[in-house]
Amino acid sequence: MAAPQVVSAVLFLVVSLFTGCEGFGSGAPSGACTTMQPGHLDSNNATVSAQTSTSPYSIVPGATTYTAGGTVSVEIRGPVFRGFLLQARRPGMTTPVGSFSDAPNNTKLTTCTTAASSMTHANTEAKENITLTWTAPSPAVGNVQFV
Ligand SMILES: *[C@@H]1O[C@H](CO)[C@@H](O)[C@H](O)[C@H]1NC(C)=O
Ligand SMILES: *[C@@H]1O[C@H](CO)[C@@H](O)[C@H](O)[C@H]1NC(C)=O
Ligand SMILES: *[C@@H]1O[C@H](CO)[C@@H](O)[C@H](O)[C@H]1NC(C)=O
Secondary structure: OOOOEEEEEOOOOOOOOOOOOOOOOOOOOOOHHHHOOOOOEOOOOOEOOOOOOOOOOEEEEOOOEEOOOOEEEEEEEOOOEOOOEEEEEOOOOOOEOOEEEOOOOOEEEEEEOEEEEEEEEOOOOOEOOEEEEEEOOOOOOOOEEEO
16 A cells, blocks of 8 residues: 655635626636636736735645545635635646545536646635545655645
8 A cells, every 4th residue: 555645735825705897706717727816807907916915714634644546625714705726736736636526515626637626616605614525646646735
């Protein structure tokens, strides 16, 4: 049996709630797959920048290690939110690894590089403390981070 691989979490970016013009109500756009930035536009059609203040959200893996092909739960915890994009990545890499399944209500699996490698919102319903299910790649790929 392969040695367990380390799992950690990095909060890459959380986008605040927008009432602005350009929304992505049915899920993150494919253009966000690598940057993790949705590219919302403000009222002057300028791209909204990421916040620099401390995020009120945390990404909480249900385990600190994984094994090849095993599942790990991961929770997005904090106040109510509407939109998100979540992936598992190798540190310093931008390609998602593994796959998600069992999308909770108001969320969906989405394709970034490979099918079901990312999860996003399915609608603009309020979401709070959602738990997602990630299946590790097989063979294992070393340390991963949820971003
Ligand atoms: C923003 O872009 C939309 C769509 O191209 C356009 O209809 C609108 O007039 C633009 N608004 C401003 C302030 O430039
Ligand atoms: C969600 O998690 C936060 C932080 O742990 C907690 O304060 C809040 O009560 C939780 N909300 C629900 C609906 O469980
Ligand atoms: C998910 O949505 C279905 C259909 O609307 C509903 O029956 C179910 O109770 C919901 N589950 C949760 C955990 O909210």
